[in-house]
Amino acid sequence: MTRGTTLSRRAMLGNMGALAAAAAAARATAAPAARPNILWIVSEDNNPYVGAYGDKLAHTPTIDGLAAKGLLYRHVYSNAPVCAPSRFGILTGVYPESCAPANQMRAVGKLPKAFRTYPELLRAAGYFCTNNSKTDYNCDVDPKAIWDEQGGESHWRGRRAGQPFMAVFNYETTHESRLFQPTAGRVKPEMVRIPAYLPDTPGIRRDYASYHNLMEKMDGQLAERLAELAADGLAEDTIVFHYSDNGGVLPRSKRYCYEEGLRCEMVVYVPPKWQHLMPARPGSEIATPVSFIDLAPTLLSLAGIAQPAQMVGKPFLGARRAKPQRYAFGMRNRMDERVDFSRTVTDGRWRYIRNYMPHRPWGQHQAFEWLAKGYQDWEAAHRAGTLNPVQDRFFQTKPYEELYDLAADPDEIRNLAGDAAAAPMLATLRKALDAHMLAINDNGFLPEGMAGEGYVESRDRRVYPLADVMALGAVAARGDAADLPRLVAGLSHATSVMRYWAATGLLILGAKAAAARPALAQAMQSDTSPHVRIVAAEALCRLGDAPDAVAALIALSGDQAPSWQVQLHALNALCFIGDAAQPALPVARQVAQGDQEYLRSLGRYLIATLTGSYTPASPIFDYEHMMEQVRKGKFG
Template structure:
């Protein structure tokens, strides 16, 4: 019988992890035999794999694994970037339910009620190793939750008789690998460049390098599988291969299109454990899957119940399997750039909601702009050589997007206004709203405010989410008929409500002229700096003087935590030439101790000075692994 959720949580709450011997005895008493589990995780890649139908790919080992196992065709990460995605995989909870985990490079406080999947598996008797990436976006200590986390992590060091869960991470396809030459990429065959990119030599070269890196990674996967076979363990080990988030080529990693969220997943189940598999070897499953399904899948394979905080569904194992109707994704702060996007997909259609439509898609991120392909894309934009599909990346966004992924894999034709799709649009809108309410989506909370966190955001008294979502929708739609609602929201006692009311007035720009006096008061007096930032930016569109710019400049030079300062720099960047009255303040922070402040300030300063170039890296430490 599966261990009950209550017994698991009661056994683990406040208790130290079991010793190796005790864990083995515990596993034997719970279930006399458990499968070994091997996770092979590649970084930053879409399914550029032959078994997925990609004719340009050379991936014989992964193709063979798919022939022996199950290929999941429609698998998605919860975030289009590594650290929030890995938070979700570690905990089984959406990162946006535990702010600030939804932001790229943050340190969320792991709720006391949460346990991570290696902790559960260790308590079931598994020897758990991670080799070697962590990047969990929270305050968890890897050395506490794993038996071994580091380069020495391997199943070969397990206690005699203990089942193992071994994770191996492959950096080969990581974004940073494209910053350097890739020998052999010149020999790659014809590769299709998607319609949203200009087929420049730099872009074609990065695509060729990417495919070569995929081929190299495939060989590393083959070596590890051969090692498992040589150790005589293949017949007793369930093998998972998956990628941790979408790809790294332009408009993929960090963006809520399929290129940013769609990942590969192949699972091989040996004959001994076929009763735990949902399909025969060689099968293809089209039902949408999220990487948040991985932790409850592990527990199901170990014959354990699912804890309440895990928000995915098992895709195999003991017990009834509940398929997903939808999978969800998100984007908030990506390094030095603030945005807010939510999306839902059903495997055929993708719906995207942009809560910050006044920001362009292509806000420069200094790290991603190390790619020659990003540099080339922006150079073509500056030169005026892009067509409408290619230039859209450098324009502001619509509130909503809807794409037919089968007919329009590049996601260029927005179907929101198509009457034929009205019923489907309504269905996906509703699914996304229900999901955001269910998980208590923290994305509406400005980073750095005292409303952040899993526990406090569960309380309507602190985080009235329904009210906030109404205000945020009114704001993001840019509907002047909601002006009275936005003006009243600026006086609300709740800071998150005020933030979104101010955002709505900013989006309306000159149409919000009637609220100028209220915006001026809030920009000078609101107790939340994040609200003052938005109100100050709104003033810059309403007044002839430079009051708004001065307020933004005063905020960026303060000796305070970085989020409101970075928010102010993002506002100045969006203002472009109109940010010139804050030039002295921008100059003061170009060598700031916070790297994100530097990365936001220096390119803005270069633009104001007329020296900006897409091919210059403006940050410090830009070659660091991420």
């Protein structure tokens, strides 16, 4: 058994004597700790289905115990509702949407060479830094170059005597893929509560019960790691964080900008000798929002290391801890093979969501996501017509804005964006989100692969005039026919991203954009940006001009496209034009046999829908390829 393998309780007890002897020898040679050790125990895909958070079905004594003697963060959020962009922000202290394409799910963001990740900064200050073992950083950082030890054997025990350590241990026990088969345990399907936005089906009940049982299993693994820390005589010199990398995986959670997708669990235990670094007494609950962009600054604050300028988060522990923050921000762009764009902000009581692609439904089929029985049951009920309007909303197009009172409506089913009584809060959160997007130079308006992507490149206002793009993006997403002249004029803008959003606005208008046919046809035929040509072609399909427009989309879906990202955009457009896409079957069959995972999934889906063979349980995802990625630690 390797050090990176979780020990069973029986094996742990059997080894306690040897561990204690080794710990005694280590204590005899170790110098007194001048700086705290830091241990991150990271789990995957967890909402706070935890006893300490009030879940009455949960059996999580380890997490509950850490909370009782440490700090429980009531409103803690990942900055993206999926692993890879979230992990980019944690590693770098930079919002993923500031460094496109790191904001896309599974991409390679280019981190400026002058920037240093938190393990590099800690190592430069004398810390021994290990990661066991998942990386999934969504950027061009070499994991082996930034850690002292990286991989399944990595452990704090590799440090020299007396050296402070920062160690990360990642548990995949609760990962989304673990829901694809039921997990038996103390929580049974008949015991769970199903939220109002979901139908009450056997598959959904099974997933909720399995999730609770996986949480209990993960809690036991945390207990074993903490016992190992104690056996090494390090418990009183080590600050322990337990948190999940993003929100949960039950339907409408992971990948979506609701509480279920972004709200995580986090407890922090600070030993007595380091409690002067805490903002509150042990056993306290922190109710003000915290987000994961604050984790790297917090580490540096605990270690007494200066925070570099690119890290825009605020430390919530340590000598430099900041005042409580008012807001936490989140985002969604491409999720696996599906293109979308949403931004959100919460103060812990209210959540505001802005959907820049409201013409796309929430429930776009995603091959990996649909391996879960819950999603299959949900779509099957939609297709059978048995859902009520609240449950069926997931499969409809989105409003431009959403606003929820989380105290009164924890299931987030009553959108108050049009409610006069909620107008002051809507205005406040709208303004906060605008200011944040400008402050961090949000790259999200750039379709993947367009010129201007990148932390440095996107700051060139000739290529990416963000304030102007935000204004046009808002006009486009509101879908007001009165804005038709402005959108048509935008098709002639010198900057490709502005033309893209002008075309997107015309696509959103649908039949109301009929007068824009000539301008759209010109853009489809001759625009220098393939992204603009794709959107213009889809808009023309919706206006009934299918033959030429479908041919343009087919041309951009095949091998002659400039990149797989462009192919993916074109295939997405073909998925939303119905039977008009029948001529695309040959190119769909071609990409379905290719090497690129997302093209393969979308090609298979398009074939199934165009041939009439699709069902919610159709085997679209390449499961064998996924398992290979899991073995390599690359699947989130």
